[in-house]
Amino acid sequence: ATAQESHPGLLLLDDPIQNMDEIRIEDFSQVLKSLKDDLGWQLVIAVHEESVFEYLKRQLYPSAQGQSLISYKLLSSDRGTVATEEDRLAFDSKDFFVLA
Numbered sequence: 001a002t003a004q005e006s007h008p009g010l011l012l013l014d015d016p017i018q019n020m021d022e023i024r025i026e027d028f029s030q031v032l033k034s035l036k037d038d039l040g041w042q043l044v045i046a047v048h049e050e051s052v053f054e055y056l057k058r059q060l061y062p063s064a065q066g067q068s069l070i071s072y073k074l075l076s077s078d079r080g081t082v083a084t085e086e087d088r089l090a091f092d093s094k095d096f097f098v099l100a
Contacts, residue, residue, distance in 0.1 A: 002039065011035060012044045017052055025052065029059040036060060036067070062091035 017025050035041040043060065047053050053071070062069050071086040 002035075009039070009041045010044070011041055014046045015048055016045065017047065017049075025055070029056060032056070033059055037063060057087065061095075062089055063096070065091055067091045 017028060020028065032043055032045070036043055045056060047056065053073075057069065057071055060069055068091070069087065069089045072083045073086050074081050074083055076082075
């Protein structure tokens with residue numbers, strides 16, 4: 001996606017970690033973090049496993065001014081599948097340690 005001369009700065013991924021072991025998931029999350037932090041891309045990621053969902057939320061936490069993270073869960077209900085907003089996080093410098 002980054003090799004394209006004109007790209008929208010958006011990456012949509014549907015369960016990209018399927019069949020990856022923990023080391024590959026960690027490596028892949030670093031690539032996603034680089035796309036987010038270094039290139040300023042917007043990422044839309046769907047995952048099926050709760051543990052991967054929580055891990056990616058920690059890895060992709062907003063780390064610079066102007067970044068945010070919005071996460072949703074799809075839940076089954078008597079009305080069918082419902083999207084519920086889990087978190088809406090914006091960058092806050094107080095969330096980070098500053099070493100002097």
